[in-house]
Amino acid sequence: MKLLEYQAKEVLASLGIAIPRGVVARTPEEAAAAFTKLGPVAVKAQVPVGGRGKAGGIKLAKTADEARHAAEQIIGMDIKGFKVALVYCEAALEIEREIYLGFTVDRDARANILMLSAKGGMEIEQVAEESPDAIARLYPNPWRGPLDFELTQLIFDAGLGEHARQLVALIKKLHRAIPDYDALTVEINPLVVTRGGEVVAGDAKLEIDDNAAWRHKDLEQRYGSVIEGDRFEVEAKRRGLTYVSLDGDIGIIGNGAGLCMSTLDLVQRAGGRAANFCDIGGGAKAEVVENALAVILMNPKVKGVLINVFGGITRGDEVAKGIVTARDNLNMKLPLVVRMSGTREEEGRQILQQNGVEPGVSAWEAAKKIVELTGAAVR
Amino acid sequence: MSILLDSSTKVLVQGITGREGSFHTEQMQALGTKVVGGINPGKGGTTHLGVPVFNTVADAVRATGANASGIFVPAPFAADAIMEAAAAGVTLIVCITEGIPIQDMIKVREFLHGYPQARLIGANCPGLITPGQAKIGIIPQRITRPGFVGMVSRSGTLTYEVGSALSAAGMGQSTIVGIGGDPVLGMTFSDVVQLFEKDPATTHLVLIGEIGGSDEEHAAELLARGSRLKAVAFISGRTAPEGKRMGHAGAIISGNRGTAKSKEEAFRNAGVAVAETTDDIVGLLR
Numbered sequence: 001m002k003l004l005e006y007q008a009k010e011v012l013a014s015l016g017i018a019i020p021r022g023v024v025a026r027t028p029e030e031a032a033a034a035f036t037k038l039g040p041v042a043v044k045a046q047v048p049v050g051g052r053g054k055a056g057g058i059k060l061a062k063t064a065d066e067a068r069h070a071a072e073q074i075i076g077m078d079i080k081g082f083k084v085a086l087v088y089c090e091a092a093l094e095i096e097r098e099i100y101l102g103f104t105v106d107r108d109a110r111a112n113i114l115m116l117s118a119k120g121g122m123e124i125e126q127v128a129e130e131s132p133d134a135i136a137r138l139y140p141n142p143w144r145g146p147l148d149f150e151l152t153q154l155i156f157d158a159g160l161g162e163h164a165r166q167l168v169a170l171i172k173k174l175h176r177a178i179p180d181y182d183a184l185t186v187e188i189n190p191l192v193v194t195r196g197g198e199v200v201a202g203d204a205k206l207e208i209d210d211n212a213a214w215r216h217k218d219l220e221q222r223y224g225s226v227i228e229g230d231r232f233e234v235e236a237k238r239r240g241l242t243y244v245s246l247d248g249d250i251g252i253i254g255n256g257a258g259l260c261m262s263t264l265d266l267v268q269r270a271g272g273r274a275a276n277f278c279d280i281g282g283g284a285k286a287e288v289v290e291n292a293l294a295v296i297l298m299n300p301k302v303k304g305v306l307i308n309v310f311g312g313i314t315r316g317d318e319v320a321k322g323i324v325t326a327r328d329n330l331n332m333k334l335p336l337v338v339r340m341s342g343t344r345e346e347e348g349r350q351i352l353q354q355n356g357v358e359p360g361v362s363a364w365e366a367a368k369k370i371v372e373l374t375g376a377a378v379r
Numbered sequence: 380m381s382i383l384l385d386s387s388t389k390v391l392v393q394g395i396t397g398r399e400g401s402f403h404t405e406q407m408q409a410l411g412t413k414v415v416g417g418i419n420p421g422k423g424g425t426t427h428l429g430v431p432v433f434n435t436v437a438d439a440v441r442a443t444g445a446n447a448s449g450i451f452v453p454a455p456f457a458a459d460a461i462m463e464a465a466a467a468g469v470t471l472i473v474c475i476t477e478g479i480p481i482q483d484m485i486k487v488r489e490f491l492h493g494y495p496q497a498r499l500i501g502a503n504c505p506g507l508i509t510p511g512q513a514k515i516g517i518i519p520q521r522i523t524r525p526g527f528v529g530m531v532s533r534s535g536t537l538t539y540e541v542g543s544a545l546s547a548a549g550m551g552q553s554t555i556v557g558i559g560g561d562p563v564l565g566m567t568f569s570d571v572v573q574l575f576e577k578d579p580a581t582t583h584l585v586l587i588g589e590i591g592g593s594d595e596e597h598a599a600e601l602l603a604r605g606s607r608l609k610a611v612a613f614i615s616g617r618t619a620p621e622g623k624r625m626g627h628a629g630a631i632i633s634g635n636r637g638t639a640k641s642k643e644e645a646f647r648n649a650g651v652a653v654a655e656t657t658d659d660i661v662g663l664l665r
Contacts, residue, residue, distance in 0.1 A: 049622070105481060107592045107629070108489045110563045142486045182482050211628065212480035214455065244623050257560055257626025258534020258589050262615035266656060274618070279626040282517075282535070310536040341543070343521070363540075364658050 001208045002048035007223045008206035011181065012188070015173045018200045022090035031071030034089035035064040041089040043070035047082040050123070055079045060092065072089075081118035081230065082253035093202060094195040099160065099170040100124055102205075103178060106139070112173070112178060114138040114146060116158040118191035121202075134158075145175050166199050171343030181219065182212035232276065232299055239291045241278060248273025250370055251296035253289065255280050256318065263308045266364055271370035275302050280309075286322030293326050297334070304374035308363055311342020320348035324355040335373035339366035380573070380580030381509035381554040382529070383471055383498070384447065390515055391439050391469070392417045393460045394451035395586040396427050396639035403451065403475075403517050404428050410520050412513040415443040417599075429588045436460075437465040447471035449506060449515040464491050465497040472565070473515040474502035481628070484563040491565075501563025503627070505535040505557035518542075518555060526551015529575035529608070529665065531568055531595075532587035533560050533627070537615060541587060541657050548661045553581040560627030562591070563600060568598035575608060583664055584608040588617035589641055595642040603649035611663045612646040614639040 003011065009019045023034040024046075035041055052058060057079050058229030061067035077084045087291060098120030106113040117135045119127045127134055136158035146154075151168045155161060177183040186211075187205040193335045194200060213220055236243030242257070242348035246264070254260030257279050264274040276296060280288045289307070294304055309319055319340055327336060338352055339360035349359040358373070360366025383484045390407070394400040395417025405428060407415055408499035416431050423434030433439035436448065448464045450457060450473065457476040464472045479502050491497055500507060506516010510523035517535075528550050532538040538557055545552065556571050558564060568586060575581045584606075588595035595614065602610060616625055616632075617639040624631045632638050643653045652663040 057563060105485070105562065107562045108594075108597075111485055112482075142482065142489050182480055184481060208479050211454065211478045211484065242626050244625060246620065253568070254536075256534060256536030256628060258532075258537035258587065258615045259540060259626050261589060261619060261630065262613075262657060263618045264536060264619070265615060268618040269656070277619075277623075277625050282621055310540050341540070362658055 001210060001213070001218070001224065003206045003208065003223055004046040005044060005147070005204055006046060008204035009201060011082070011177065011206055012174070012201050012204055013021040015180075016174050017170060017173050018198060019204075020090045020093055020200055020202070022088055024086055025071055026075070026086045027090050028068040028075070031087060032064040032068040033087050034062060035358070038089065038091040040092045041067055042092055043067055043074060044088045044090060045074045045077060045079060045084040046086050046088050047079045049080045049082060052079050057084065057285055072337045093192050093200060096195050098192055098195045098202065100127065100135075100189045100191035101174065101191045102189065102309055103175065103183065103323040104183065104185040104187070109139060110137045112142060114140055114154065114175075116154055116160065116167075116171075118159045124189065140175065143199055146171065163193065163199065170199055177206065178276040181206070182209040182215060183207065184209050201230040219294040229362060232295055235298060236278070236295045239295060241280065241295060243292075243295060244277040246274050246276055248275045249301045249303045250374055251275050251278075251299070251302045252308075253278045253280055253296070253305065254308045255282060255310060259308060259310055263306065263363060263367065266367035267306065267371060270367045270371040272367070272374065275299055289322050290326035290329060293330055293332065297330060297332060302334065304370050306366060307336070307338045307340070308366065309338070309342070311340060311345070316340055316342045316345035316348030317351060324351065324357065327357070335370065337366050337370040337373065339363050380578055381512065382578050382581070383554060383556070384509045384513050384515060386411055386413065386512040387443040388447050388471070388513055390513070390582065391415065391436065391445045391448040392451065392560055393436065393442070393448055394420060394604045395430075395432065396422060397451055400451035401428065403449075406517075406520070407449070407514055409590065410508075410512075410514055412515070414622060415445050417465060435461045436469065438512040440467045440469065445469065447515060450474040452476060454478040454480070458487050461487050461502075465491055465494040468498050471500070471515070472503070473500045473506045474565070475504065475506055475516050476501075477503045479503070479561070481561070481563050482591050484561065488563060500556065501559040501561075501565060503561045504559030504564070505538060507554060507556045509554045510552050516557065518557065522546060524551040526553065527581060528552045528583040528585055529578070529581040530555040530585045530587070531575075531612050532557050533589050533629070534587055534615065537587055537657065538595055541585060541660055543615070544657065544661050545585070545643060545664070550583070550661065550664060551557065551662065553578060560629050562629035565566060567594045569594070571602055572598050574655065576606060584610040585614040586610065586646075588612065588614045588638070589627065589630050590614070590619050590625065590631040590632050590639050590642075591627070591637040593637065596645040598615055599642070599645035599649040599651065602651055610651045611654055611660050612643070612651050613657060613660060614642045
């Protein structure tokens with residue numbers, strides 16, 4: 001789960017990190033009221049993706065009218081597929097310097113990495129590309145976290161020695177986001193040193209591991225419902241499915257992430273475009289297939305569905321019966337191609353054929369068939 | 380011959396009394412795997428599926444001399460189960476459990492530095508099978524047959540699909556290793572490839588990768604330095620968009636990193652044939 005900026009900042013504040021004063025606004029009027037309370041503000045779109053500044057999602061307001069106008073423009077905006085439902089109005093800071101500070105998971109090292117750079121405010125990927133030496137790095141021990149002397153070294157390596165005392169304390173607080181919240185990424189960019197010498201989080205990113213959701217039910221309750229995503233993904237999640245929306249018109253169901261991904265690839269290769277990724281996991285139980293089909297059919301763009309099931313131990317005849325029942329329960333009229341293999345796959349194919357479902361012998365044949373049936377081929 | 384696992388490996392099952400643990404233990408036994416015991420704290424002293432149950436892995440190792448373990452315990456307890464196995468001296472630990480928090484696995488990796496003889500496969504993986512001899516995990520025996528192809532894969536069902544195509548074409552397998560789809564896992568493609576290089580019974584290699592991370596690229600670099608194996612690679616997720624996790628926690632493209640294109644190029648540069656679809660793998664391996 002990726003938190004919104006204001007939510008991430010609430011978490012940082014709970015860890016003892018200074019954040020600017022701010023107010024969440026859902027309407028232009030609330031943004032104008034925020035100005036009255038805070039003075040000059042930055043009006044910032046709240047979406048769980050980067051690049052909102054470039055997309056026009058951040059505007060400065062020096063009057064109440066400007067704040068109202070900025071909120072009018074930003075609320076309802078589409079930023080990388082996320083509709084902006086609310087803005088965060090935050091008191092403008094007197095900036096002396098901007099620092100980058102962040103923890104993230106380094107997959108290659110199979111460890112958390114702490115990065116600190118005097119070049120704050122720009123994307124860290126860009127800094128890494130242009131001047132890799134400008135980023136100081138530390139792999140803290142995951143059992144005990146970073147030690148003071150390790151942090152002191154890191155801070156001097158980053159050329160930020162003059163702020164050493166403040167930064168050691170702050171980084172230790174930020175690190176708590178890993179053990180306390182299962183943070184995969186927690187980033188402050190920019191970390192602002194104000195003219196008054198305070199160190200304040202100018203922006204904040206916090207991504208929490210979905211695998212650890214059971215340890216953080218409170219967070220899910222407090223924030224989960226606020227983050228508005230794609231409505232099909234939201235519905236799929238409610239039904240316990242692994243589903244990702246894509247922008248094509250052929251619905252895809254597969255069992256296993258790798259098989260499902262390769263099915264998308266085959267559909268594209270055949271000239272079609274997938275509407276989604278949907279992994280129903282092992283077993284291919286009738287109820288799960290029905291749930292998956294139901295979510296896919298909610299999408300009005302979908303012109304047909306391809307199901308690709310590899311049954312290791314699963315029986316093909318049972319899978320076939322389940323698919324036919326799901327289709328009938330949902331009164332599905334669109335083309336449906338099913339490719340399945342496993343024990344009793346021949347019986348399974350017969351059941352499909354008898355019930356008017358197109359069986360595919362290989363995944364590639366099945367992909368070509370659904371593209372043909374939906375007439376989606378791009379010539 | 381084979382890698383990691385054969386008919387003499389003494390295997391424990393952590394979580395043997397659970398539904399999944401029971402079902403797959405029976406499947407493992409049906410293939411002839413030497414399952415010597417199971418673990419369930421509190422059920423020590425009982426018998427399940429014809430093998431003794433112990434309270435702890437250390438007790439089980441002491442009583443049976445087991446050197447491998449398959450883990451089927453729920454995610455909240457799986458990281459501890461891995462560390463328990465390593466501390467008890469188990470040298471092959473296979474964790475099937477899905478959904479273990481990444482921070483737990485980062486701690487496990489650090490912990491395993493203290494047990495260099497312990498090899499971890501997974502988590503969130505189908506395990507491994509040496510056809511005709513033994514298996515730990517959930518790879519169905521019926522898609523395999525004994526032979527000379529070493530397989531290493533990040534995906535479960537895709538492995539079964541390719542395995543069954545190879546078997547149908549008469550190309551049996553020495554060992555199939557499913558390393559798992561998580562971002563922080565145990566053995567990597569490179570680790571497994573190095574073992575296949577040393578196994579005289581393995582002459583061919585199939586690598587099934589997917590988007591995310593750079594383990595495939597590292598394996599390609601290793602193969603580029605010289606290999607006696609005839610290798611074919613397949614990468615799923617060519618059409619996956621950036622920033623979306625495709626089912627597996629590890630299957631995500633961020634920026635230019637982890638794309639199918641970069642992985643396929645790395646393999647081609649290493650002289651490894653790249654299959655466009657899984658159907659092409661058999662032909663390229665001939």
